[in-house]
Amino acid sequence: xxxxxxxxxxxxxxGGCGNAAPARPTPQPVPEGADCVLKHPxxxxxxxKQLPPNIRGALAKxxxxxxxxxxEFFNATDVIMTPAPAQRFIRAGETQGKWFVWFEHxxxxxxxxxxxxxxxPSGTVHVEKNVTAHGAGLCDVTDALLDGRPQ
Numbered sequence: 001x002x003x004x005x006x007x008x009x010x011x012x013x014x015g016g017c018g019n020a021a022p023a024r025p026t027p028q029p030v031p032e033g034a035d036c037v038l039k040h041p042x043x044x045x046x047x048x049k050q051l052p053p054n055i056r057g058a059l060a061k062x063x064x065x066x067x068x069x070x071x072e073f074f075n076a077t078d079v080i081m082t083p084a085p086a087q088r089f090i091r092a093g094e095t096q097g098k099w100f101v102w103f104e105h106x107x108x109x110x111x112x113x114x115x116x117x118x119x120x121p122s123g124t125v126h127v128e129k130n131v132t133a134h135g136a137g138l139c140d141v142t143d144a145l146l147d148g149r150p151q
Contacts, residue, residue: 031104031112034090036139040146042095046070051092055099058117058125063087067103076106090138098128100142114141 045051048069051059060067066085068074074088090102090112099117104110116129131151133141144151 031090031138034102034138036137038093038095038139038146039143040095042093042100044091044093046091048089051099051101054119054123054125055092055101055117058127059101059103059115062115062127062130063103074104074106076104076110078106078108096146098146100145102133102138102142112138114138114145116142116145 048056048059048067064087066087068085068088070089070091072088073082073084075082075084075086076088086106088104088106090104092099092101097119099119101115101117102112103115104112112133114129114131114133115127118126118128120126129145129151131141131145141151
């Protein structure tokens with residue numbers, strides 16, 4: 001009797017698993033506060049695809065390459081259930097002749113990064129500032145960097 005019950009339970013639990021396709025990861029919301037307003041007027045972009053190629057290339061080099069786009073699935077924790085990048089683009093913009101880029105890192109510790117890129121007259125992109133936003137708002141950190149205030 002116990003064997004029959006165990007077999008029935010096993011069949012029930014495994015019944016629909018044999019040929020099922022893996023679930024597609026669902027998009028994830030952007031971090032709270034990512035739609036704040038900077039005090040510096042900027043032309044914002046909300047997708048990696050909208051970044052100029054030289055900024056996108058500098059970001060890929062800085063971040064090690066793999067980055068999900070805004071709202072796409074990424075591994076926000078260190079528990080990897082679905083292969084995906086551990087970083088995700090949040091927002092970027094051009095202001096005062098510079099580009100700011102915000103992205104988030106997943107893993108055992110989650111954090112958000114603000115990078116300020118400058119472009120020299122030859123068109124070469126340089127990282128001017130690279131700051132982790134520890135609990136501070138992304139707009140506040142970006143405004144402080146653009147104002148030249150220490151972070």
